[in-house]
Amino acid sequence: RQGHLPMVMLLLKCGADPSLIDGEGFSSIHLAVLFQHMPIIAYLIAKGQNVDTTDFNGQTPLMLTAQKAIGPEPMRFLLKFNPSLNAVDNVQKNTALHWAIASGNTSAVDLLLEAGASLDIKNVKGETPLDIAYQSQNHFMLYMIQEEEKMRNRRNNRLLKIVEKYELFLMLASSLTFMWAIGYVVDLGSDSWLLKGGLLLSLLFGMSLFVRQLVGLKNLRYLPTAFLLSSVFWMSMTWFFWFLPDILCTQEMQLSLELLVNLNLVQTDEHMMGLLYYFYKTWSTDPGYIKTSEEEKKENIIALAEAGCLDFRTFCTSCLVRKPLRSVHCLACQACVARYDQHSLWTGKCIGIGNHYYYLLFLFFLTMTGVWLLYGSLQYWSNHCAASFHQDDAWMYFTQTVSCFPWVSYISSVACFHTLWASVWLTVQLYQIVFLxxxxxxxxxxxxxxxxxxxxxxxxxxxxxxxxxxxxxxxxxxxxxxxxxxxxxxxxxxxxxxxxxxxxxxxxx
Ligand SMILES: [Zn+2]
Ligand SMILES: [Zn+2]
Incomplete structure (x- = not known):
């Protein structure tokens, strides 16, 4: 009750039985749960107490948390120990989900649904969790359960199962199509900006609808990655089908510049290959996730508790591991990462000790590819656009160049965007690594x-x-x-x- 871990350890060492039930019907693990003493819960479980120990009424610690705990932390902590989600108590035959709904514990409902608690189990009155939610008239909770039910039904659909399996590829393919479609609309022969604007707006609307309907929450974080990869794809297409023939033409005319142009071609190809290679390496290399087996986790908890340092600044309650120096728990990856730098928006992966080096090279090659593409588009404009800077004023010159080849302008603005963020971020990273x-x-x-x-x-x-x-x-x-x-x-x-x-x-x- 008071959270005295050293005393718990001493008593256990002298042979106290933690499974005994007190006058109110609780065993020691139930009391630790009730008073939210996480180190004691961890220690008792590590010492061999069953996480599904029942109290006088047959309630497991999970049910007690669902019914009485405030905030998501105790529930999240207990779920780490793989408790039985669908166990029922002796009296009302409620599962933990029933209890959470009946007591209006929204965060517990959310966590239990995410962990896969059953929606079909009926209690002694024949009520499913959904029935209880109807009775409680808590609209938010009702919505959560109905959404979950819909999602689980969808999962049984064979077609949707396949879609889910290849969701990332589908996302990439559709992102490629959308990027092309935007370019196509911009490039249309029509002069009416109203028409183009309308088409672009409807495209954006279609895109957001598609994302909402088909992309699961879990994969939403890869959206920037899909955008980056499709940008690189269309940038390279533009390079090969617009700029390359153009430069080859120039090459014939200006033999003296042959060496320079050749160098240019080879370098751009190399940069694109390098970009893709290091993107792949950043994506696929383990950033340094801290891994331990179940047994090791328990041993760790006991060793740390007995050394008097079961301190949640050095112990990760999510992974149940001792955090190494400079490691951070990443919420998106649900793991502790060694020498954590960031969770990269553009690669959708964590950057840690394992792939930090590759990430820097990825940034470098992205910058270089962007710079060469911008160089290519400048060349292209200067060769094919009639507008001359000396005759018109700057704004006229700019608009004429942009409307000269809308597709080239579109791709070069995308390249400009990627070059900007990549170069700035690369500089910041290098500064941090070298000087700090x-x-x-x-x-x-x-x-x-x-x-x-x-x-x-x-x-x-x-x-x-x-x-x-x-x-x-x-x-x-x-x-x-x-x-x-x-x-x-x-x-x-x-x-x-x-x-x-x-x-x-x-x-x-
Ligand atoms: Zn962690
Ligand atoms: Zn992460």
């Missing part, structure tokens, strides 16, 4: 700390900043012909801060 020795996440944290703290917080004086050259050598793990000795640190297993630097650093990150 920090990850983006750590830097953001320190910046927030600096705002709220009365004392000056230095970004440069951290234990991870070992000077520009050493930072660089550590990041790329290169010794630059023996000039530097990179520190080899396994960030997936590093728990304690050690003094990398000779000077004593004042701030911990």
């Amino acid at each position: 020795g920090l990850t983006s996440h750590e830097r953001m944290n320190l910046l927030v700390q600096r705002k709220s703290s009365k004392h000056p917080v230095s970004l440069r004086r951290t234990p991870y900043n070992l000077g520009c050259f050493q930072n660089l050598a550590d990041f790329f793990q290169c010794n630059c012909f023996g000039m530097f000795k990179p520190n080899i640190i396994d960030w997936t297993k590093q728990y304690k801060l050690f003094h990398l630097a000779k000077e004593k650093n004042v701030h911990s990150v």
Whole structure:
């Protein structure tokens, strides 16, 4: 009841029986759940208490949380231990979902539905969870359950099952089509901007409808990735079918420039190959997820509790693992990532120790591809557009060039957008790695700390900043012909801060 973990450990060591039931009908794990002492719950389960232990009325800890707990945390925590979702109590034959609905615990309902709790089990009065929701007249909860039911029915449909399986490919294909369609509308021969605007608006409307209907919530985060890949596809198509023949033509005319043009061609191809390769590597390489088996998790909990450091700043309650130094729990990936940098919007994956290097190269090649494409479009415009800067004013010149080849303008604006964000982000990343020795996440944290703290917080004086050259050598793990000795640190297993630097650093990150 009071949350005294050391006393719980001492009593268990001396042979106390945690499964005994008190006067109110609760066993010790029920009390820990009721008073939300997460370390004690973890410790009791790690010590072999069954997570489905029933109390006097046959209620499991999960049912008790569904009925009485406030906020999503206790339920989320219990679900980590794989409790039985469809167990029923002795008296009312309610499942945890029945209890959650009856007591109006919305967050618990949400978590239980997500975990796959059954919607068909009837209690002693013959009521399903949906019936109870009707009675409670909680409209939001009713909506949640009906939506879940619809989704589960859809999952049984064979066609939709196939769609779900290939959802990512479908998303990519439709994103390609939409991008092409936008370009097609922009490129239409008609001069009426009203017509084009109307068509574009209806395209956008169709796109949002499509996304809402077909893309599941889980895959929604890959939408920017689909956009990026289709941009790259249409950029390369434009390069090969518009600019390349043009440049080859020029090549015939200007033999003296042959070498330069050849270099240009080869480089663009290389950049695109490099871009795709490093995108694939960033996407497919494990960023450094912290993995442990069930047994190891339990051993960890016991060892940490007995060492007096079952502290939720160093222990991840979602993964039930001890967090290594510099690791962060990513909510999108549902895992702890070693030397976490960010969850990348454009690749839809976490960036950590495993793929940070590939991510930088991906940014580099994206920038280069964009720059060459912009160069190609400038060449194309200067060769084919009649508008001349000297005769007209700047705005006229601009509009004439843009309307000269709408498709080229469209693709080059997409290229411009990608070049801009990639180059800015690459610069920021390099600055952080070389001059600060920090990850983006750590830097953001320190910046927030600096705002709220009365004392000056230095970004440069951290234990991870070992000077520009050493930072660089550590990041790329290169010794630059023996000039530097990179520190080899396994960030997936590093728990304690050690003094990398000779000077004593004042701030911990
Ligand atoms: Zn975690
Ligand atoms: Zn992530």
